Amino acid sequence: MTNVHEEATAQAEGTVQEQAAVQQEAAVQEEAATTTFAEDGPASPAAAGSARPAPARADWGWPRWAWRQLTSMRTALVLLFLLALGAIPGSLLPQEGQDPAGVQNYFASHPGLAPWLNHLGLFNTFAAPWFAAIYLLLFASLIGCVVPRTFRLAGAARTPPPRAPRNLGRLPHSASYSVALPPGEAVAIAAGMFGGKRFRLRRPAAGDTAHWLSAEKGYLREAGNLLFHLALLGVLASIAAGGLFGYKANKLLVEGSSFSDTVSALDVFHPGRLVTGSDLAPFSMTLQSFSASYYTTGESSGQPSSFDAKGVYSASPGGATKPFDLRINDPLNVDSTKVYLIGHGYAPQFTVTDASGTVVYDEATPFVPANTSNFLSDGVVKVPDAAPTQLGFIGVFTPTAFAANGVLQSAFPAADDPAVSLLAYEGNLGLNSGVPQSVYQLDTSAMSLVTQQPFLLRPGQSYTLPDGRGKITFAGYRQWVSLAVTYDPGQIPALVCGILALAGLLLSFLVRRRRVFVRATPAGAGSVVTVGGLARTDASGGFEDEFAELVAQLRAAHPAPEHADEAVLADAARPEPGMSPDTTLDKTETGA
Amino acid sequence: MPLRPLRLASKRKAVVSLAAVAAVLLAGGLWAGLRGGGTPSGQSYVDGNPDAVIYAAGHRAALPEFSGTTLAGARLTSATYRGQVLVLNFWGSWCSPCRSEGPTLAALSTRYQHAGVSFLGVDTQDTPTNAEAFEQGFGIKYPSLNDPGNSVAQVIGGAVPVSATPTTLVIDRTDHVAGAIFGTATYSVLNDMLSKVAA
Numbered sequence: 001m002t003n004v005h006e007e008a009t010a011q012a013e014g015t016v017q018e019q020a021a022v023q024q025e026a027a028v029q030e031e032a033a034t035t036t037f038a039e040d041g042p043a044s045p046a047a048a049g050s051a052r053p054a055p056a057r058a059d060w061g062w063p064r065w066a067w068r069q070l071t072s073m074r075t076a077l078v079l080l081f082l083l084a085l086g087a088i089p090g091s092l093l094p095q096e097g098q099d100p101a102g103v104q105n106y107f108a109s110h111p112g113l114a115p116w117l118n119h120l121g122l123f124n125t126f127a128a129p130w131f132a133a134i135y136l137l138l139f140a141s142l143i144g145c146v147v148p149r150t151f152r153l154a155g156a157a158r159t160p161p162p163r164a165p166r167n168l169g170r171l172p173h174s175a176s177y178s179v180a181l182p183p184g185e186a187v188a189i190a191a192g193m194f195g196g197k198r199f200r201l202r203r204p205a206a207g208d209t210a211h212w213l214s215a216e217k218g219y220l221r222e223a224g225n226l227l228f229h230l231a232l233l234g235v236l237a238s239i240a241a242g243g244l245f246g247y248k249a250n251k252l253l254v255e256g257s258s259f260s261d262t263v264s265a266l267d268v269f270h271p272g273r274l275v276t277g278s279d280l281a282p283f284s285m286t287l288q289s290f291s292a293s294y295y296t297t298g299e300s301s302g303q304p305s306s307f308d309a310k311g312v313y314s315a316s317p318g319g320a321t322k323p324f325d326l327r328i329n330d331p332l333n334v335d336s337t338k339v340y341l342i343g344h345g346y347a348p349q350f351t352v353t354d355a356s357g358t359v360v361y362d363e364a365t366p367f368v369p370a371n372t373s374n375f376l377s378d379g380v381v382k383v384p385d386a387a388p389t390q391l392g393f394i395g396v397f398t399p400t401a402f403a404a405n406g407v408l409q410s411a412f413p414a415a416d417d418p419a420v421s422l423l424a425y426e427g428n429l430g431l432n433s434g435v436p437q438s439v440y441q442l443d444t445s446a447m448s449l450v451t452q453q454p455f456l457l458r459p460g461q462s463y464t465l466p467d468g469r470g471k472i473t474f475a476g477y478r479q480w481v482s483l484a485v486t487y488d489p490g491q492i493p494a495l496v497c498g499i500l501a502l503a504g505l506l507l508s509f510l511v512r513r514r515r516v517f518v519r520a521t522p523a524g525a526g527s528v529v530t531v532g533g534l535a536r537t538d539a540s541g542g543f544e545d546e547f548a549e550l551v552a553q554l555r556a557a558h559p560a561p562e563h564a565d566e567a568v569l570a571d572a573a574r575p576e577p578g579m580s581p582d583t584t585l586d587k588t589e590t591g592a
Numbered sequence: 593m594p595l596r597p598l599r600l601a602s603k604r605k606a607v608v609s610l611a612a613v614a615a616v617l618l619a620g621g622l623w624a625g626l627r628g629g630g631t632p633s634g635q636s637y638v639d640g641n642p643d644a645v646i647y648a649a650g651h652r653a654a655l656p657e658f659s660g661t662t663l664a665g666a667r668l669t670s671a672t673y674r675g676q677v678l679v680l681n682f683w684g685s686w687c688s689p690c691r692s693e694g695p696t697l698a699a700l701s702t703r704y705q706h707a708g709v710s711f712l713g714v715d716t717q718d719t720p721t722n723a724e725a726f727e728q729g730f731g732i733k734y735p736s737l738n739d740p741g742n743s744v745a746q747v748i749g750g751a752v753p754v755s756a757t758p759t760t761l762v763i764d765r766t767d768h769v770a771g772a773i774f775g776t777a778t779y780s781v782l783n784d785m786l787s788k789v790a791a
Contacts, residue, residue: 258741385725434692
C-alpha cells in the first residue's frame with residue numbers, strides 16, 4: 001500500500017486535493033491490474049504536463065518552469081499573503097491621499113527615515129509600484145491557474161467515464177448480489193436507474209460481450225472550483241476598476257449655500273488614476289437646513305439621536321431640482337455618485353467693520369468641533385481687506401455656554417445658549433503671499449494682539465476694537481455639514497463576485513466527483529451483479545452512505561433470485577469473507 | 593503543483609522560486625520608487641506654481657455658455673463677450689494665490705482696456721461683502737460673477753478643467769479657450785498670453 005501512504009503524504013503536504021484523488025485512482029488502477037483508466041482526464045497531455053513537470057522542463061526550460069511556479073497555488077497564496085502584508089504600511093503610516101498633513105508631520109519628525117519611506121512609496125502604498133507588482137502577479141497567477149483548468153473541465157465534460165475495472169471488489173466501496181435476470185437486462189436496469197439520477201453513463205462498445213456500466217457524477221465540483229477562481233479574479237478586477245475610475249471627495253457645506261460637483265469646489269479630492277475633472281457627475285446641491293437632535297436626559301444625555309440635512313439638488317446644470325433628505329447612512333444617490341453625510345458643526349456669522357467704517361467681512365465662518373460631546377468649536381476669522389492693517393480673530397464657539405472657573409465651556413451640543421469668545425490680532429495675515437494656508441488656522445507670526453484678554457459675544461452683540469480699529473459683530477450662527485462624495489464603479493461588481501466566490505467555494509466543498517461501476521456476469525439462470533464505487537474527492541465524506549443507498553435502490557429494482565442460498569454463495573465469493581450479507585454491501589479501504 | 597510527495601529537491605526549488613519572486617518584486621519596487629522619486633498623488637492641484645498652457649489653433653475648446661449675477665447685482669451672460677478676447681478669472685477673496693495675483697490682474701486689465709480685451713471675474717466660495725472689499729483693496733474695476741457654489745466652474749469644466757482656484761482662462765475672438773493658467777497668474781505669463789491672443 002505504498003501508493004496510499006504516498007497519497008496521504010501528498011495530502012498532508014497541502015497538495016491540491018483533486019490531484020491527490022487522481023493519484024488515489026492511480027493506486028486503485030494498479031491494484032485492479034487493469035489499464036481501463038488510461039483514457040481518464042489526468043492522463044491527457046495537458047494534464048500530464050501539469051502533473052509531471054520534469055520532462056517538460058527539459059523541453060521549455062526556465063520560462064515554462066517560471067510560469068508554472070507563478071501559476072501554482074502556493075505562489076498564489078504567497079502573493080495573497082504579500083498583498084495583505086503590503087497593505088499594512090498603508091494603515092500604519094499616514095497616506096498622501098487621506099492625510100497629507102500627517103505625511104508632512106512625519107517628514108518633520110523623522111527627517112532621516114521619511115525620504116526613504118517615500119522612495120519605497122510607503123506614503124502612497126496602494127499606488128506604489130511594488131504594490132501594483134504584487135497585485136498584477138496575483139492576477140497573472142490566477143489567470144494562469146483558471147484558464148488551463150477551464151479547458152480541462154471542458155475536456156472532462158466531453159470525455160465519457162472510464163471503462164469499468166475488471167475486479168470491482170477492489171474498489172474502495174463495493175457490493176455484490178445475485179439477481180434472477182440475465183446479465184444484459186440487469187445492466188440495462190442499472191443504466192436506467194443511474195441515467196434517471198443524472199449520472200453520465202458509459203456502456204460497452206458494440207461487439208463487447210461483457211456486461212458492464214460506468215456512471216459518473218459531480219462535475220459541478222470542478223465548476224464550483226472554477227467559479228471560485230473566476231469570481232476571485234472578478235473581485236480583483238472590480239477593485240482595480242474602482243481605483244482607476246472612482247473618486248472620493250469631501251465638501252463642507254454651510255446652511256443656505258450651494259456646491260457644484262466640480263474639482264475646484266471640493267475641499268479634498270482623491271481621483272482614481274484614470275479620472276479627470278470632466279468625469280465628475282455634474283450635479284449641484286443646496287443645503288437648506290440641518291438639524292441634529294440630542295438625548296436630553298439619562299446617561300446618554302448629549303448623545304445625538306438623529307441628524308437630518310435637507311435641501312435641493314439638480315443632476316445637471318440648469319436641470320430640474322429635486323428635494324433631498326440626507327441622514328447618517330442614508331446617502332443621496334445621483335447617477336451612481338453617492339453623497340454621504342459624515343459630520344456637522346457650527347458656523348458663527350461675523351461682520352467686521354474696519355477703521356474707515358466699511359464692512360469688509362460678512363460670512364458664516366465654519367468652526368471645527370474640538371469636542372463632539374459638547375461641540376465646543378475652534379475657528380479663526382481672517383479679514384485680509386481691513387484697512388489700514390489686516391485683522392484676524394481666534395475664536396471659540398460654545399453652543400450652550402457656561403463659565404467654568406472663568407473659562408468658557410459648553411454644557412450641551414445643541415445651540416441652546418450660543419456664545420463666542422474671541423481674541424483680536426492685527427498685522428500681516430500672510431494671505432497675500434500666494435502660499436495657500438489653512439482656513440482654520442491663523443498665522444500670528446507677523447501679527448500682534450489687539451486685546452490682551454478674550455472678549456465674549458452673544459448673538460447680536462458687537463465688540464468695538466480699541467483705538468478706532470473697527471468692530472466685530474457676532475450676528476448669529478448657521479450649521480454646516482461635512483459631505484463625502486464618492487463614486488466607486490467597482491463596488492457592486494465586487495459584491496456580486498464575492499457572493500459568487502462563496503457560492504463556488506460551497507459547491508466545490510459540498511459536491512463530490514464520484515463513479516459507480518456495475519458488472520453483471522451470468523450465474524445459473526440469473527446473474528451476479530457487482531457494484532463498485534469510487535469518490536474522486538470526498539473531503540466532506542458521505543459517499544459511503546450514498547453508495548450504500550444506491551446499491552439498495554439498485555437491488556430493489558432487480559428481482560431477487562428464488563433461492564436465497566445463491567445470494568449467500570455470491571457474497572462468499574467476495575474478497576472479505578466472514579461478514580454477513582447485510583453488512584458487506586459496502587467495503588471501505590481502511591489501509592490509508 | 594506536482595503530485596508526488598515533496599522531496600528535498602522540490603522543496604529547494606520552491607524556496608528558490610519564492611526568493612526569485614520576492615527579489616523581482618523588491619527590485620521592481622525599488623527601481624520604480626527611486627525612478628519616480630515619490631510621485632505625488634493624482635491630484636492636479638497646482639499651488640502657486642503657474643501651470644500655463646496655450647492651446648494651438650484647432651485644439652481650442654469652445655467656451656460653454658454661462659450666465660450669472662454680478663457682485664453688483666446685474667444679470668450677465670457670456671454672450672456679452674462674444675467676438676472679444678476675454679480673460680476669465682476664477683478667484684475668491686479667501687484664496688492666497690488669488691490675492692497674490694490681484695495686482696497683476698488689476699494692472700493688465702487697465703493695460704489691455706483699449707486693445708479689445710475684456711476681463712471677467714468669477715468669485716467662488718465667497719460672500720459679496722468680502723469680495724467687494726477685495727476689489728476695493730486691489731483696485732479691480734472689471735465685474736465679477738457672484739458664484740459661491742462654483743456653478744460657472746462646473747459648466748466651463750466640461751470644456752476646460754477648472755481644477756483649482758485661481759484659474760485664468762484666455763478666450764479668443766472666436767469664443768474658444770486659447771490659453772489657461774492653473775494657479776497664480778504672473779504678470780509676464782498672462783501678458784505674454786494676451787499679446788499673442790489679442791494680436
